[in-house]
Amino acid sequence: MPDHRHEDRCCICGFIPPYLVESLADSEDARVRKVAFATLEATTTARATRLVNPSQLLGRSVAPGQGRSRVVYDMEGRSMPLPGTLRRTEYQSAVLQDEVDEAFENAGRTYEFYRSVMGLDSLDGGGFPIVSSVNFGFQVGNAFWDGERIVYGAGDGNLFLPFTRSLAVAAHEMSHGVLSFSSDLDYEGETGALNESFCDVMGISVEQYTNGTSVAEARWSLGAELLGPALADVEAIRTFEARPAFKDHPNLSTDPQPKHMRDYVFTDKDRGGVHINSGIPNHAFYLVAQALGGNVWDRSARIWFEAFTNVLNRRASFQQAALATASVARQKFGEEAGLAVSNAWRAVGVQPDVRP
Amino acid sequence: MRVELTQSGGWANLTLRCLVDSSSLPADVAAELDDAVQALLSAGMGQVGRVRDAAVLEFKFEKGGKVTRARFDETAAPKELDRVLRILRPLLKPIPFQAD
Ligand SMILES: [Zn+2]
Numbered sequence: 177m178p179d180h181r182h183e184d185r186c187c188i189c190g191f192i193p194p195y196l197v198e199s200l201a202d203s204e205d206a207r208v209r210k211v212a213f214a215t216l217e218a219t220t221t222a223r224a225t226r227l228v229n230p231s232q233l234l235g236r237s238v239a240p241g242q243g244r245s246r247v248v249y250d251m252e253g254r255s256m257p258l259p260g261t262l263r264r265t266e267y268q269s270a271v272l273q274d275e276v277d278e279a280f281e282n283a284g285r286t287y288e289f290y291r292s293v294m295g296l297d298s299l300d301g302g303g304f305p306i307v308s309s310v311n312f313g314f315q316v317g318n319a320f321w322d323g324e325r326i327v328y329g330a331g332d333g334n335l336f337l338p339f340t341r342s343l344a345v346a347a348h349e350m351s352h353g354v355l356s357f358s359s360d361l362d363y364e365g366e367t368g369a370l371n372e373s374f375c376d377v378m379g380i381s382v383e384q385y386t387n388g389t390s391v392a393e394a395r396w397s398l399g400a401e402l403l404g405p406a407l408a409d410v411e412a413i414r415t416f417e418a419r420p421a422f423k424d425h426p427n428l429s430t431d432p433q434p435k436h437m438r439d440y441v442f443t444d445k446d447r448g449g450v451h452i453n454s455g456i457p458n459h460a461f462y463l464v465a466q467a468l469g470g471n472v473w474d475r476s477a478r479i480w481f482e483a484f485t486n487v488l489n490r491r492a493s494f495q496q497a498a499l500a501t502a503s504v505a506r507q508k509f510g511e512e513a514g515l516a517v518s519n520a521w522r523a524v525g526v527q528p529d530v531r532p
Numbered sequence: 533m534r535v536e537l538t539q540s541g542g543w544a545n546l547t548l549r550c551l552v553d554s555s556s557l558p559a560d561v562a563a564e565l566d567d568a569v570q571a572l573l574s575a576g577m578g579q580v581g582r583v584r585d586a587a588v589l590e591f592k593f594e595k596g597g598k599v600t601r602a603r604f605d606e607t608a609a610p611k612e613l614d615r616v617l618r619i620l621r622p623l624l625k626p627i628p629f630q631a632d
Contacts, residue, residue, distance in 0.1 A: 255610035313606075314614060315621045318542040322607065323582030335626065336544070345543060352584040363584060371584070399544060407626065413544050428546065429628035443631040446588070451545035452629070 242297060245305040246283045248276045251327075255313040259325060263310075275340045279308035279328060282346035289347070289382040290354070293473045294481050299353035306350065310340055317402075319345050321352035334406045341401045347382035351375040358485035361492060368450035370497050373457035374484045380416065381477035391465045391472055397421055414455065416462035435459040437494070437525030456524050457497060463520035464501075468513060475513060479505045494521075498528035533566055533595040537620045540629075542587030542606070547630065550623035561619060568615035569593055573602060575612040583607050589617075 249260035250273070263276045270277045283306040290296040298304040307325035316329025317336030326349040330338040339345050352375055355361055361371040376398060384394045399413030399421075410428065415421040420431035433455030434440055440456065443449045465476040483500035492500075498521035506514030518528040539548040554562040573593075587606045592599065604613060 255607075255614050313610075314618050316606070317544065318585065318587050318606070320543065320583055320585040320607070332622065335546075335548070335624070339543070348543065349585065356582065375584075402544065413546070427626040427628075432629040432631075441631055445631065446541040446545060449631070451541065451543075451585075 242303040244284065244287050244291075244298065245303060246280055246287070247305060247307045248279045248283075249307070249309045250276060251309050251312045253311055253314060253330075255316075258312075258322065258327065259307060259309045260311075275310040275328065275330060275338050278338070278340035279310050279326070279346065282340070282343045283308055283326075283350070285343055285386045286347040286350045286382050289378075289385050289473070290350075293381075293385065293478065296354070299350060300357040304353070304357070308340075308346075310338075319349055321349045321356075323356070326350060326353075331402070331404060334404045336407075337402055337404050339402060342399065343386060344376075344379035344383045344398050345402070346379075348375040348379035351378040354378070354485065359488045359492070360490045361484070361488065362490055363447055363450060365448035365450075366453065366493055367491055368447050369453035370457055370484070370488070370492055370494065372450045372454035373461070374480065376414070376416075376454060376458050377461045377477065377480050381472050384471070385473045385477075391469055391476075394472070396462060414451075414458075416458045418459060433458075435524060456526070457494060460498070460520045460524045460526065463523055464505075464517050467516035467520065468509075475505075475509050479508065479513070479517065482508065494526045495528070498526045502528045533562075533569070533593065535565065535569065535594075535620065536592040537616075537624065538590045539606075539624060540588050540590070541585075543585045545629075547627050548624035549627050550620055550625060552620065552623060557619075565616070565619050568612070568619070572604075572609065572612040572616050573600065575609040589613065591616075 244266065246264075246266050247262070248264045250263045251258070251260040254260070263273065264271050264280050287298060287306060290298070298306060308328065309325055310328045311330045312327045313329055315332035317331045317339070319326065319328045319339035321327075326346065328339045329336075352371070355371060355374060361367055361374070363371055380394070380396070380398065384391075396417050397412035397415035400411065402413070403410055410422045410425060412421045414431065414433055418435050420433070422428055423430045432441065432452055434453060435455050436459075437456060441449045441452045443452065446452060461476065461480060464479070465472050468475045479501055483497065483504045487500040487504060488496060498518070502514050502517040502521070505517040521528045533554045534551065535554070536551045537549065552565075554565055557565065572591075583605065589604045589606055591602045591604075593602075606613070
């Protein structure tokens with residue numbers, strides 16, 4: 177089983193010594209590198225770990241309130257200091273700058289989903305201001321949640337296009353915020369994969385809700401709109417379906433996401449493969465959605481939201497997620513729904529009946 | 533100097549890599565890279581513990597028979613990282629995911 181090597185409740189912390197390993201010539205031994213890195217990681221994490229209540233972050237950008245409050249800043253290709261130059265606030269119309277307006281609109285769509293479907297007023301239920309910073313860094317092909325805002329790179333135009341293009345990415349990053357205010361799931365190993373999966377699930381659910389597409393009509397993959405000309409032959413970055421998102425690609429080879437526990441990837445990369453092993457709970461959600469049918473926001477996404485934000489604890493395992501989602505499904509929507517959820521987890525190799 | 537950069541993680545979690553021999557670069561770019569690498573290696577790093585989906589940048593520098601490795605979260609040491617990435621990022625190419 178993946179371990180949970182450190183607490184991860186810290187916020188933006190003070191500066192610490194360089195995070196580097198100097199070795200003598202020819203230290204090619206992977207084990208040596210691994211030990212050296214692990215030592216430094218443990219040291220830096222220990223120094224960086226300071227308990228900070230997420231609500232303390234509220235005052236940093238915009239005052240909290242009730243209702244929707246969106247703010248978009250522009251980093252203009254810089255990587256510091258965040259948040260950047262103010263470009264658009266809640267009551268302003270479009271500024272005709274794609275990245276700014278996309279971030280603004282996608283924040284609004286995600287807010288609307290959480291308010292209407294989940295009854296949640298913004299990320300914390302109390303009108304947390306949704307702050308986005310676009311055009312972060314030099315050719316950054318990524319988006320991340322930095323603990324208080326969504327930060328988007330604009331891509332290099334060759335491999336990746338601006339990450340503001342994807343509603344699912346925006347909703348994914350905001351969902352990291354939702355989790356941080358609720359179960360605060362860890363971000364390492366199996367729990368981290370649940371954290372990632374929840375955000376993918378909410379990301380694709382917001383997309384389907386916004387587009388009004390049913391489970392049967394929906395595209396069950398993520399990231400196609402982010403791929404630039406050099407990756408135009410890649411269909412998507414990941415998919416909820418059993419098949420890989422890409423296969424035998426000349427550069428990328430085959431999508432490494434597993435869809436069953438027998439293929440769980442044990443790795444030191446990516447915090448224990450949080451973006452890899454999320455494929456397993458993602459596929460379980462897909463199977464639930466297929467079984468329950470209709471629109472994903474009617475039942476499937478609501479079951480996942482309730483279980484992940486109100487039932488799971490911050491060190492939850494896949495099995496606990498299976499138990500929680502099946503239990504919520506039964507309570508909210510009856511035996512048939514509970515059975516559909518249990519069967520989906522069983523199909524990905526997780527037993528929902530055994531209390532861990 | 534030879535520099536290898538591997539980027540992994542991040543929302544997309546695709547692995548990208550480049551390997552650059554500074555002798556193949558124009559003299560001014562090679563000098564800037566050398567200087568930027570020294571600055572990066574001596575930089576303090578701002579650890580941002582609640583970041584989700586940050587990419588990881590792993591460097592391997594070889595100079596004068598000495599190998600130095602460093603690993604940074606993309607949100608750490610932003611100023612120093614930025615100088616190096618302005619040279620290396622356009623050279624990154626996708627490669628298959630490797631678990632180890
Ligand atoms: Zn994520």
